[in-house]
Amino acid sequence: MANPAASHSHEHHIVATSTYVKTLLALVALMALTVWASFIQIPAIGPISGTVANQVVALAIALVKAFLVVTIFMGVKFGTKLIKLWASLGFIWVLLIFTILGDYTTRHFEPAPSWDGKADSALPRVAPDEPKIPAQNDLNVKIRE
Amino acid sequence: MAAIPNPMEHGHDHGHGHEPGLQHQYEDMAQQSETYIVGMWSFLVSEVMFFGALFLIYTLYRWNYQVDFYIAHEHLDVKLGAINTTVLLFSSFTMVMAVQSAQLKERIRVMGYLAATVLCACTFLVIKYFEYKSKFADHLYPGVSFADDAVKAFGPHALENGHVAVNMNHAQLFYGLYFGMTGLHAVHIIVGIGILLSLIRLWYNRAKTVIHDYVPTEMVGLYWHFVDLVWIFLFPLFYLMPIPR
């Protein structure tokens, strides 16, 4: 059988089994770590509540695991620049969907406070006393009664 | 005149002077392999966006209903989830070993590792089946009658002083998301098993597509690692929720 290295170009370099085994062990260890960390209740750090701290730890560990899978198992570490670009683009782009959360964080900020702090809001929130009737315009749109 | 003679000029003579397994639109195997990988990654990027929307929905609702989601999630079995995670990680390992064996053109090993991957995947599905079964037994699945049926499952939290302390609607949202996301993930596993079985069959039959070129096996591997990736995020988000405090 022909030398496999000759029929493949440089980028199909073969990763050693030991690398894969070490990665697997690291992944399982991280998994055990994340399970263990979930039972520990991290105390609040300043304004960050304990819940958030725990969640951040869990997500961080998940991200490390993901990084290991993507770079080593999926071969991105040994891949071309284009592959690295695509892999990073995909995971960065998905973060864009999370900007939808911005709506929900800022919805309750309405109404805009008035500049002098006296009125509740810059925009009057009471109905006007009399409905304003627009004048008849050139397009001959009649006013509804 | 500087032009490269087109292989088609020699007539439809695919095997002559070409590497076997080379498709007609490619100049050489290197180009074909790189193109396959680019194509597979493009598809995976689209899958990332597919699951990403679901993760967003989950994030939104969990952030707004933390307590109810926590109480609802207590019915998930962390042990089974952890076992499933380990099984899937191991399957990723066997998959990548299969790809390595394909690179080294070791047919028997490839089939062995692929079979191991399928075995792990089936184990995952079996465990998942038991998890789902227990949820169904407790009526913890979304439906019109969730509020009435699932109340019993919430044990000491339910019906305190005559009213339910956990918001059944939000619990239903949780289980809707749980079944939706893990269900979609399970569908990807099932499809993956199908693809893996086809791949084993191709190797068994010494098909030209896979024997001479490891890239098809690598493409399946990429898909499988992606499935594993999704679970890596699903597991802590659903099973390892910190207590809201």
Next chain:
Amino acid sequence: MSSTGKVTGELQHQPQTEEVNYLNNGHTIASWLLTGDHKRIAMLYLISTTFFFFLGSLAAGLVRFELTSPAGVVLESETYNKVFSSHGILMIFTFLVVAIPAIFGNFLIPLMIGARDLAFPRLNLASWYMFMTGGILILIGFIAGGVDTGWTFYTPYSSMYSNTQVSLVLVGVFIGGFSSITTGVNFVATIHKMRAPGMTWFRLPLFVWAMYATSLLLILGTPVVAITLLLVVFERLFKLPIFSPELGGDPVLFQHLFWFYSHPAVYIMILPAFGVISELIANFSRKRIFGYHFVAFSSIAIAGLGFLVWGHHMFVSSQSMYESVVFSLISFLVAVPSAIKIFNWTTTMYKGNVRLQSPMLFAIFFLLIFTVGGLTGLYLGCIGTDVHLTATYFVVAHFHYVMVGGTMLGFLGALHYWWPKMTGRLYSENIARATAYIVFVGFNLTFFPQFILGWMGMPRRYHYYYFAPEFQAYHIMSSLGASVLGLGFILPAFYLTMSLINGKKAGPNPWQAHGLEWETSSPPPTANFLETPIVMDEVYDFDPVSEHQQNMADLEKREASDNDGNMPIEDHD
């Protein structure tokens, strides 16, 4: 001619009759339905998208007919809802998103980059089958009762209360979405990896840049709407609650996720048309595109920025005021790359040797109509005015200006420009030019009154307006225009089909255009090129001196011969 490494003039000496090309290379049904040839798949798409367009136009005709009277004419409210929903669904999901990429992208990208086929031919065929499956499921859904939710499928009406065929139609749309994703994957891999030697990124035709940007949108955006619509189906079928307000869910979340795709979707619809217009204007002005790099990068910029503006469809949906402000700002920003393109195209025409043949007419009309459409988008992007204009006919007019006046004119221009290449036949140029004028007049007559109607307050998706009978004059004008527009769209079906039967055979380059696709025979052989081309210069390498000489020679020839309105069929070198 483009600077390539081949000796030019070779192709002219090929016998024009009975050569083997992709059309006659296999006559069986199986050779068409199981083909891997990107050109045949493009023709399959042409037939199927034309069919869906025709159905969507019928729905549009019904809508315009219904609106000629303030109290409606023949339809009840529920039926009218189903009619305009079917118009939107068919036109958007089965025509606009698909047409230019799947037909012209499939056909031309390998030709333009000098490849033998796309990267994944079988995936390409599967893509067509997914498109057909989706389209047929949608049609079955319509026959079985249709949907009355509008093409936007807002929850909770679509997920909980509508008693129509929402699930079936949404499954059809879902499957069709995979067709889009696989097309995008194919194009990205092809453009990255299969360019001919010497074809660097900045020597690519701008059509290829536009298709690349479109493919990014297809890959990154379509999955989001796929999962969102799937969740609506799950909510209907399995009571899986995600968008239900009763359970604490947020219906506006659906709108966020829906428009997260659907806004990039409109760029999916228009970017290919931009690419077509670049080709048309460069080749019919016989001049290099002004600011090639700007046009190329603006395509990518539109693709990127297009993902950041979805909220401008939701200004009145109870979305946070602060997010609305951000979306409004970015919407104004995203207008800039489009404006750059319009500017560059117009400047390309300046002091160019403009030839007003039918494809160029479509391109020029595009410039006029799309500018209006784009500018009116700014009215809608500004929150203050949008509050008054949203959900009125102003929005309807705006998006028809950019979609019909933009994408459709791009489609027609592409069809006329590349028809000789794809079919090897010439059509009657006189009728084609007349069609362009008819389409332009009919289009403006249809949709300009709708701006006024919207400004006056005519709501969208209403089939009656008895509360404002003074709107009737504008509606009648619009419906009359729709008839003219319909005529303009029907005519190509006739003269293009006639060209297949008795049109003159086309040479490789009837337009004396530049581009690798013009250096092979019309129709091209299955393998596209007899020899792999080597590219030595950018595609728009028009030389002003020789162009001027050519123009003088053409002028003399035209004055000497009797010009019967056909396109010049002699090729020059």
